[in-house]
Amino acid sequence: MAMSRPDLTVAVGDWQLANPVMTASGTFGYGVEYADFVDLNSLGAIVVKGVSLLPRPGNPPPRIVETACGMLNAIGLENPGVEKFIAEKLPQLRDYSCPVVVNILGESMEEYCALAERLDGENIAAIEVNISCPNVKKGGVAFGTDAKMIRELTRCVREKCHKPVIIKQYHPGHGH
Numbered sequence: 001m002a003m004s005r006p007d008l009t010v011a012v013g014d015w016q017l018a019n020p021v022m023t024a025s026g027t028f029g030y031g032v033e034y035a036d037f038v039d040l041n042s043l044g045a046i047v048v049k050g051v052s053l054l055p056r057p058g059n060p061p062p063r064i065v066e067t068a069c070g071m072l073n074a075i076g077l078e079n080p081g082v083e084k085f086i087a088e089k090l091p092q093l094r095d096y097s098c099p100v101v102v103n104i105l106g107e108s109m110e111e112y113c114a115l116a117e118r119l120d121g122e123n124i125a126a127i128e129v130n131i132s133c134p135n136v137k138k139g140g141v142a143f144g145t146d147a148k149m150i151r152e153l154t155r156c157v158r159e160k161c162h163k164p165v166i167i168k169q170y171h172p173g174h175g176h
């Protein structure tokens with residue numbers, strides 16, 4: 001007798017995911033790099049590596065070291081910038097049915113808002129706002145630890161973007 005498959009669908013507001021498995025931003029590149037290892041169509045959503053308005057070179061190496069309890073990383077949010085991401089990375093993901101969540105990072109409120117506005121018209125499922133990166137001098141955690149700034153940032157991103165918005169906040173004591 002054929003086993004019935006469990007219903008793994010999840011709703012996040014109005015947004016329906018086939019299952020709750022989403023990749024952690026930055027650990028799964030832009031998704032397609034992993035297509036040989038994982039059926040991308042089977043994921044609930046792919047959360048891509050952080051994207052900024054302009055390209056960022058990231059931190060100088062070494063960026064990753066192995067430790068007795070795992071690994072430490074300080075990539076510094078290297079990425080090609082939002083225009084190149086939209087032109088080159090996003091179209092490759094359109095070959096898959098899996099929803100795409102774009103993780104954004106800015107050094108100012110304006111930059112986050114410009115990114116939200118730019119991505120609003122694109123074929124993506126949601127935006128994830130990275131306010132939790134401890135490895136960069138400006139932006140990231142500077143936003144994530146100030147409640148007033150988080151409120152203002154959330155409001156301005158919400159105004160510019162009509163898709164689901166995920167605020168990814170730093171959690172003190174968390175090993176990010």
Ligand SMILES: Cc1cc2nc3c(=O)[nH]c(=O)nc-3n(C[C@H](O)[C@H](O)[C@H](O)COP(=O)(O)O)c2cc1C
Pocket residue numbers: 024025026027049050051073075077103130168175176
């Ligand atoms: C190599 C690496 C790169 C990452 N890059 C990003 C990023 O671009 N944007 C982001 O919001 N988080 C980034 N993260 C954080 C992860 O998405 C995740 O929040 C973090 O690793 C905590 O989850 P864990 O405890 O399961 O490792 C990165 C993490 C690692 C290890």
